[in-house]
Amino acid sequence: MxxxxxxxxxxxxxxxxxxxxxxxxxxxxKDGLIxxxxxRFGVDMSEAADPNPRSYPHFNAFFTRALKPxxxxxxxxxxxxxxxxxGRISQAGIINAGRIIQAKGxxxxxxxxxxxxxxxxxxxxxxxxxxxxxxxxYHRVHMPYRGRLLETLHIPGRLFSVAPWAVAAIPGLFARxxxxxxxFETEFGPMAVLMVGAMLVSGIETVWGGEEVPPYATQPxxxxxxxxxxELERGAEMARFNYGSxxxxxxxxxxxxxxxxxxxxxxxxxxxxxxxxxxx
Numbered sequence: 001m002x003x004x005x006x007x008x009x010x011x012x013x014x015x016x017x018x019x020x021x022x023x024x025x026x027x028x029x030k031d032g033l034i035x036x037x038x039x040r041f042g043v044d045m046s047e048a049a050d051p052n053p054r055s056y057p058h059f060n061a062f063f064t065r066a067l068k069p070x071x072x073x074x075x076x077x078x079x080x081x082x083x084x085x086x087g088r089i090s091q092a093g094i095i096n097a098g099r100i101i102q103a104k105g106x107x108x109x110x111x112x113x114x115x116x117x118x119x120x121x122x123x124x125x126x127x128x129x130x131x132x133x134x135x136x137x138y139h140r141v142h143m144p145y146r147g148r149l150l151e152t153l154h155i156p157g158r159l160f161s162v163a164p165w166a167v168a169a170i171p172g173l174f175a176r177x178x179x180x181x182x183x184f185e186t187e188f189g190p191m192a193v194l195m196v197g198a199m200l201v202s203g204i205e206t207v208w209g210g211e212e213v214p215p216y217a218t219q220p221x222x223x224x225x226x227x228x229x230x231e232l233e234r235g236a237e238m239a240r241f242n243y244g245s246x247x248x249x250x251x252x253x254x255x256x257x258x259x260x261x262x263x264x265x266x267x268x269x270x271x272x273x274x275x276x277x278x279x280x
Contacts, residue, residue, distance in 0.1 A: 011159035041136035092261035112175035125253035147184030156217035203242025
């Protein structure tokens, strides 16, 4: 039944309604929503820069709350790749023959995911780390490694849930959902960080462009940002989800040795995701 509803419910109208609800400033409503999520998902407010749930002007401000300084330290090794977000591993490993395993019986291609066949070739045989952010998690995404932003590609799509049960049941989910592909150049070559939207959780903001989604796209939107000279250090905030979803990191072949990461493994921002073993 849950899978059937994912295919039949109006994704964008429901997400648009959730967007408005999350920014409602009626105290009784926003406080009730915040209390519900804290109780239902066990949110640890002691880590928040502002631990008082009543101080947030609306639910989205609570959901995208900042952490206390030092709550998520970066790796001591300067060549380490850092986990970009709190969450659980959905999939991690090597990309074989340009195809990415989503779940048992389901896979999709790099080209489908990235929306660009030429760009996708640079990641064939490389590494992927896919992290699912649940409602209890910190919802800001940080840089896995220092890099210069080249461009973004906003790809239109559906807004299926990205919860584990949906990943196991809906073919090609990550390549079908609305997403923002952020292309970086690093010392080891290209690095892509993808922010994947989902039903009710489709809001995406970046530190360089503000709110990127919504509005929802009807066709791919490419933005060349080279002239702005945007360079971000490892651990710097790059984006946030207005509600949670999935972040995917892609690395070129031979660039790094990934840590051993198992599906459903809990991870935290700043943990070692791997280690760079060559410069491009």
